[in-house]
Amino acid sequence: AVVSTQSTGEAKHQKSLRTVSSSDLLRLHQNNMKLVEKKQQREQEKIVAEFEQRERLERLKPRIEAKSDPGRLLQKTKGQINREKDRSSTVNPTVGSRGMPSRAVPSWRAGL
Numbered sequence: 697a698v699v700s701t702q703s704t705g706e707a708k709h710q711k712s713l714r715t716v717s718s719s720d721l722l723r724l725h726q727n728n729m730k731l732v733e734k735k736q737q738r739e740q741e742k743i744v745a746e747f748e749q750r751e752r753l754e755r756l757k758p759r760i761e762a763k764s765d766p767g768r769l770l771q772k773t774k775g776q777i778n779r780e781k782d783r784s785s786t787v788n789p790t791v792g793s794r795g796m797p798s799r800a801v802p803s804w805r806a807g808l
Contacts, residue, residue: 772780
């Protein structure tokens with residue numbers, strides 16, 4: 697006696713697979729081909745979109761050529777020049793807390 701190792705559900709499933717008609721197979725094949733074509737089309741569109749985006753970014757990049765000028769690094773900045781002018785224009789430099797500007801007391805706090 698031959699002992700079957702398959703359950704009845706598996707046997708029915710295999711039987712149903714064998715009875716698929718050729719028209720069903722054709723329909724399944726066509727659906728699969730449509731899905732594959734859609735996937736390939738999406739991938740192609742993605743590649744084209746990435747390429748177009750790179751082109752747009754290249755067009756937006758400024759075409760500036762910067763020349764290196766080491767002498768520029770040794771020049772004084774505008775801020776340094778202005779501070780030197782301010783220092784040389786003061787006649788009597790004040791030292792200590794008297795010369796420091798004080799803030800005005802607000803009116804709402806004057807009585808406290």
